[in-house]
Amino acid sequence: MTRQLILGLAFLLAAACGKKEDKKAEAVPSASAQPAAPAVPANVDLKLLEKLKEIAKTCEASAGRDRINCSSAEKNSLVSSFNRGERSRVKALPTFTHILSSSD
Numbered sequence: 001m002t003r004q005l006i007l008g009l010a011f012l013l014a015a016a017c018g019k020k021e022d023k024k025a026e027a028v029p030s031a032s033a034q035p036a037a038p039a040v041p042a043n044v045d046l047k048l049l050e051k052l053k054e055i056a057k058t059c060e061a062s063a064g065r066d067r068i069n070c071s072s073a074e075k076n077s078l079v080s081s082f083n084r085g086e087r088s089r090v091k092a093l094p095t096f097t098h099i100l101s102s103s104d
Contacts, residue, residue, distance in 0.1 A: 043094040048087070051078060052099055 040046065055078060059070040081087045 041094060041098060044098045045092065045095045048092060048095045049099060052095070 040049070051074070055070060055072060055075045058072040058074070059068050061068050078087075082089055082092070
């Protein structure tokens with residue numbers, strides 16, 4: 001059950017981060033305006049966060065089948081690290097929560 005939850009969260013992450021933005025909505029910021037960096041909670045694993053962002057770039061969403069395909073070696077390696085106990089699933093939850101609630 002936990003394995004399915006982690007895989008489900010990873011696939012949701014991929015869908016949220018992999019969607020393409022509308023180019024019409026892009027605005028050119030002025031030279032004096034500096035975007036503020038999004039705040040990352042202290043309990044978020046920054047290495048895992050960056051790894052998830054990289055993996056999400058390789059995923060493809062199938063609109064008709066409501067399915068996400070992430071067949072990269074990096075994704076398989078990350079899933080295996082959870083399965084082998086190298087990464088704590090409980091400690092990874094804040095990272096998955098943060099990235100799934102993120103707007104980017």
